[in-house]
Amino acid sequence: MKAILFDLDRTLHDRDASVQNFLKYQSDWLLRDHPSLDVEAFKERFFVHEKGGYVWKDIVYEKLVEEFSLEVTGEQLLADYVDHFAQHSQEMKGASELLTFLKNQGFKLGMITNGKGAFQDATIDSLKIRDFFDVILISEYEGIKKPDPFLFEKATQVLGLTPKECVYVGDHYENDIVAAKRVGLKTIWLTNKEIAPCFSEAERIIRSLEEWLKELIRAVP
Template structure:
């Protein structure tokens, strides 16, 4: 019987690709009003996304490079501050996010979230999605002093939830950091499909729509 579901954030609950494009488009428009960039918005967004490497490059490096390439009228430090303070306003969840979490809570399922990243930034994005109240435990790597795929961040979260690994599901989009890592500690690793990754890895199930997680509560 499943008593606990723990989620990843970026690429699982937060549609980070869409959110990032929305933010960068807005930032470009605000920059252009103040400085008149010579690079077009589409090119600016494309290059930002390319340098970002799906969130695995922190934005100080991204903005340093963009400033160098495009002679931006605003310094990279100001751009980074704008990103940190403003990204949450553009956060977009995947379809049925709130419906799925509401259903799980109604069934008495304990809910946790484990995310790699900077504490204040990731927590502001969770608030931006409006999902903070659903969770019993939120573990962010900077605050925990541990990063996925380190098994200790999963085990510490389960301990705080007072949950057994064999009665718990972990849902994430990254084959190694999420699915494989959670399975190593005895959880059921469910993959939130992402075409960026090769599908050939061990998993206990996979979903495309967040509501599909409900099917795994019956197993």
């Protein structure tokens, strides 16, 4: 293997922790004008409406404004999200250490992520991981999103490698593992789900980046 490619959200970026951090910040200022706001209910409904991040927040906030009778607009809440979410971003444990190790071992590194361009760019910069990568593809900029094979094919072409020389690491089974396999990449599935390896198309299943890094370090002569 000559290159390792990664997904971003829930792979290198601990999106769930970041959303929790952001919602604490947002609910704190909402409480100033809405002292009776049930913060925990607000957070819970946010997660329900956004469906794991696959629903953009304009729709989410429109529903929250109506449900909680807020005296702000959905547009104001969305602008707050776009402007300040990145400041609350957290990386997955061990992400920077893993990327540093792989880079020092001579691997080329890539990232393929779905999402809005400027928003994902801000998250990447907040995590301070951009300089690790030889190629970063974000779906909005590319005009197409995973699981379309074009993104995987383009990433390998930019790196000057064949798919068989690359490994893809991601958390979403269909968008990451199955899609990358169709193009010919080896795959590593990052998941906490208890799934027997025989029921997965991935070559490896890992529970955390920290776990994988320890294995890689032990394997170095």
